[in-house]
Amino acid sequence: MKKFFKILGGVLGVVVLAVVGFIVWVQARGIPTYDKPPTPTTAVAATPERLAMGRSLVLASCVDCHMNKQTNTLSGHQMLDVPQEFGKLYSANITQDKDHGIGNWTDGEVIALLRTGIGRDGRYRIIMPHFVHMSDEDVNSIVAFLRSDHQWVQADPTTTPAQEPSLLVKTLVNTVMKPTPMPAQPVVAPAPTDQLAYGRYLIVGRYQCYECHSKDFKTNNALEPEKSEGYLGGGNHLLNEQGRDIVSRNITGDPETGIGDWTAGQFQQAVKFGMSPNGPLSAPMPKYSTMSDEDAAAIYAYLQSIPKIKNATPEDKGAVAAK
Ligand code: HEC
Numbered sequence: 388m389k390k391f392f393k394i395l396g397g398v399l400g401v402v403v404l405a406v407v408g409f410i411v412w413v414q415a416r417g418i419p420t421y422d423k424p425p426t427p428t429t430a431v432a433a434t435p436e437r438l439a440m441g442r443s444l445v446l447a448s449c450v451d452c453h454m455n456k457q458t459n460t461l462s463g464h465q466m467l468d469v470p471q472e473f474g475k476l477y478s479a480n481i482t483q484d485k486d487h488g489i490g491n492w493t494d495g496e497v498i499a500l501l502r503t504g505i506g507r508d509g510r511y512r513i514i515m516p517h518f519v520h521m522s523d524e525d526v527n528s529i530v531a532f533l534r535s536d537h538q539w540v541q542a543d544p545t546t547t548p549a550q551e552p553s554l555l556v557k558t559l560v561n562t563v564m565k566p567t568p569m570p571a572q573p574v575v576a577p578a579p580t581d582q583l584a585y586g587r588y589l590i591v592g593r594y595q596c597y598e599c600h601s602k603d604f605k606t607n608n609a610l611e612p613e614k615s616e617g618y619l620g621g622g623n624h625l626l627n628e629q630g631r632d633i634v635s636r637n638i639t640g641d642p643e644t645g646i647g648d649w650t651a652g653q654f655q656q657a658v659k660f661g662m663s664p665n666g667p668l669s670a671p672m673p674k675y676s677t678m679s680d681e682d683a684a685a686i687y688a689y690l691q692s693i694p695k696i697k698n699a700t701p702e703d704k705g706a707v708a709a710k
């Protein structure tokens with residue numbers, strides 16, 4: 388018996404040492420820095436089409452996180468909709484200010500960050516999504532807009548506070564949250580006439596609906612989105628700015644728990660204006676108000692074509708009425 392306890396003590400000692408060692412390592416590494424990814428060297432040309440598309444994409448995919456309501460510019464704010472256990476995190480100032488924003492970044496450096504998550508200084512950016520499958524044209528449109536004379540991106544001297552990530556976030560960025568590679572080939576969106584392929588592109592490339600609408604951010608597969616657990620079957624737990632738990636919904640074609648029994652018109656109202664047959668939708672579901680009706684129809688057709696998942700989300704249990 389004595390021997391048993393001695394061995395057990397020894398094993399525990401090793402485990403404790405390993406855990407302590409890991410914590411010390413994670414604390415020392417903090418948010419990791421990586422080699423700079425291959426960075427495009429040509430500046431993005433601003434065409435009227437790109438500026439219009441860029442505004443629409445920034446409104447859909449950046450404003451919720453980067454808008455500073457006091458200054459009406461994209462100079463950032465504290466992220467109140469990340470779990471408290473993550474520490475104190477801030478979205479960055481991405482206006483044209485040279486000292487406090489991204490006025491000194493080259494277009495290529497912005498593109499590299501959007502693709503990989505690695506900043507111009509090599510530091511990995513936390514929480515900031517990576518746009519892995521977005522077409523080069525859409526990425527260029529975003530960059531053209533960030534360089535435009537629109538009010539949202541004018542130089543604003545608001546300083547982004549230093550991030551105060553918790554040990555949990557430091558552990559995540561040293562284990563599961565990793566940079567994604569720069570695309571090796573040009574990324575071209577399918578033609579809108581190829582409706583299903585185009586609908587898929589909108590879901591995984593342009594708007595990344597699958598990130599929120601699959602089971603969990605932690606089991607999403609950035610390189611092969613369809614391999615994300617519970618692909619588009621909902622159930623991912625998100626927070627709103629008041630820190631309330633909001634569960635994403637099943638948007639596969641399952642007639643009972645998904646949107647199989649919806650019409651294309653109902654779907655369009657939900658996605659563009661937040662009016663679902665189940666009642667009004669709340670943040671963090673974005674309102675895609677500038678999305679064209681054709682794009683909404685392509686997304687709807689694609690969603691009806693993918694494998695159906697039976698997964699009841701809160702609105703299926705009448706919870707929506709309580710909101
Ligand atoms: C879910 C919230 C979220 C969304 C959506 C988001 N960002 Fe960010 N972004 C962040 C956070 C948080 C940081 C700061 C991360 C850090 O410093 O580690 C950041 C950092 C950045 C930076 C780096 C700035 C710097 O000085 O370090 C750029 C550029 C940027 N975002 C651009 C964009 C663009 C463009 C979009 C839309 C296409 C976008 N972001 C969408 C949260 C978000």
Ligand code: HEC
Pocket residue numbers: 589590594595596597599600625633634635636637638645646654657658663664665667668669670671672673675686702
């Ligand atoms: C930032 C996370 C996020 C993104 C990105 C997102 N959604 Fe949502 N979506 C949600 C959440 C959370 C809800 C539930 C809102 C509520 O409870 O009020 C929701 C609800 C919905 C609903 C209502 C379903 C129902 O049964 O009532 C539809 C449809 C929908 N989203 C489609 C989409 C589409 C299409 C996209 C991409 C173009 C998208 N969402 C992108 C988080 C997101």
